[in-house]
Amino acid sequence: LFRSKQWYQRRVRGDYVFLRKTKLISEPDRWCIIGKSDTSESVDTVKSVVRVEQYEQTIAFQRNESGSGTKVFMYYFDNPGGSLPTWLINWAAKTGVPQFMTTLKNACEKYG
Numbered sequence: 001l002f003r004s005k006q007w008y009q010r011r012v013r014g015d016y017v018f019l020r021k022t023k024l025i026s027e028p029d030r031w032c033i034i035g036k037s038d039t040s041e042s043v044d045t046v047k048s049v050v051r052v053e054q055y056e057q058t059i060a061f062q063r064n065e066s067g068s069g070t071k072v073f074m075y076y077f078d079n080p081g082g083s084l085p086t087w088l089i090n091w092a093a094k095t096g097v098p099q100f101m102t103t104l105k106n107a108c109e110k111y112g
Contacts, residue, residue, distance in 0.1 A: 014049065014052050016055055020033065020035040030062045034057070039053060055078050056075070057074075070108040
């Protein structure tokens with residue numbers, strides 16, 4: 001897969017080449033989405049776009065024991081390489097990650 005995204009109000013652009021698979025874990029109410037960078041595909045790089053070459057993500061979903069909600073477990077690693085500006089690191093910690101978690105929470109609530 002190929003994904004391009006804007007970071008911090010479109011000031012920085014990054015792209016990813018990665019593999020993604022969904023895996024059912026022992027029971028129908030448990031499943032996992034696994035993503036990992038793939039350097040074997042030849043996707044041309046674009047000038048002024050940061051190619052993220054080290055990326056891993058695992059998200060596991062499990063229905064609550066009551067059956068009325070979803071538990072979510074997440075591991076995420078993203079290394080764009082080089083030096084990132086301090087303002088971008090601060091934005092990710094203060095705004096980017098919390099926004100992502102709110103979006104994920106809302107999606108789980110709508111699904112269940």
